[in-house]
Amino acid sequence: MSIGLFRQALNALHVNSNGRTSYRVNQWFKWLSPGLSVKRWLLISVSGVLLASLGLAIWIKLTPIFLALELLRNFLGVLTNILPNYISGPLVLLGGLLLLLWGQSRTVSSITEVLRPQGDKEELIDVLLAHRRLYRGPKIVVVGGGTGLSTLLRGLKTYSANITAIVTVADDGGSSGRLRQEFGVLPPGDIRNCLAALADEEKLLTELFQYRFRAGDGLTGHSFGNLFLTAMSDITGDLERAVAASSKVLAVRGQVLPATLSDVRLWAELVDGRRIEGESNIPKAGGRIAKIGCIPENPPALPAAIKAIKEADYIIIGPGSLYTSLIPNLLVPEIAEAIASVNIPRIYVCNIMTQPGETEGYTVADHIQAIDQVCNHVQLFDAVLVHKKTPSAQALIRYAQQNSHPVFLDREAVANLGRRIVPANILDEDECGVVRHDPQKLARVLLKWYSGAQHGK
Known part of the structure; x- marks a missing residue:
């Protein structure tokens, strides 16, 4: 009995030794x-x-x-x-x-x-290889705002560290709106989400930045991330420098840039003739949007954003709320003109569900036409990425109660607009039926399409 156990122990040691040896030799050859x-x-x-x-x-x-x-x-x-x-x-x-x-x-x-x-048990060679691969990745510019943009960034950062997120600064609701009124700073909310998404310690940083104070005179309702960026803006002089300094502190992979440093305020004219002012008020108005603009008209772009677009290998527009996250960036004329002028792969990521107060009843072609209208019908992108799988019945019922439905793909209308359709399964649905883009699936499809577009040139 004891001899059998002894032999088993020797065999186990031999197997473990071989495993360790092969692993170590593999690490050497790396x-x-x-x-x-x-x-x-x-x-x-x-x-x-x-x-x-x-x-x-x-x-x-x-x-x-x-x-x-x-x-x-x-x-x-x-x-x-x-x-x-x-x-x-x-x-x-x-x-x-x-x-x-x-x-x-x-x-x-x-x-x-x-x-x-x-x-941290990761080998230095693995860190070096990952660093080399990421910093040799394509230069990707992503234009948008809201949760859609931060979701996309979480996936893209595993493929490239050369990412520039150009973010809207038209937000005037919640904590961002209060800080904008009280301190005169540009709204930090969307930028905060993007910084957290691109940080190495994303999970912990997201929890910290999203933490909202539940008590305290004047603190209630504010998120820590918004207060952090407001303080950094005051220290450094403006939001651009604040974001750059924060990126170094937080080990951000890529860069986040505001579309403009102007104090932009959105307005929308509805089909029924009403004029609504304020980004947070537009979805609440409950009408179909006929025209959208901003005050001041034609705000100047951040020079670093234009430079990033002109040096980019790949441009992605969206996902995000059409009129309050994506289009505000394109109301900065220099940004729209720069995107239109570059001869590189450009794609628009269409939302999965319509949004009450913004895109009720919209098809994929309606989303494209809204962007084209703002840009004077200049074509900013060559293809549109559309989710092709219907959400679950639970999700459909949940969203129908909010008057939200899957965005219908009208293929012929999209083709008539001169856009290629890129269908893919990129849905992430949680146990409560909340529908989002899956960061990894979305990034994988976008990089695959980019690779194919590069080879097709």
């Missing part, structure tokens, strides 16, 4: 991956060891070195008598290389243990 610029420094290190050895030999007139070499020659002579040179030579060479790699990897591991956060 250091030889293309693009890491490690092989050249490894070769220089070996050359340095050989050159230092040669210098030492010359300095001490070869006497100890000669004796060591004689001892080594005798040892190798004995070894070649036991094993042929075509076996012993490669074995010794392999042993030397393994020792060199082992020494280098242990050196790096010692440094990594000091530098990496406590509890």
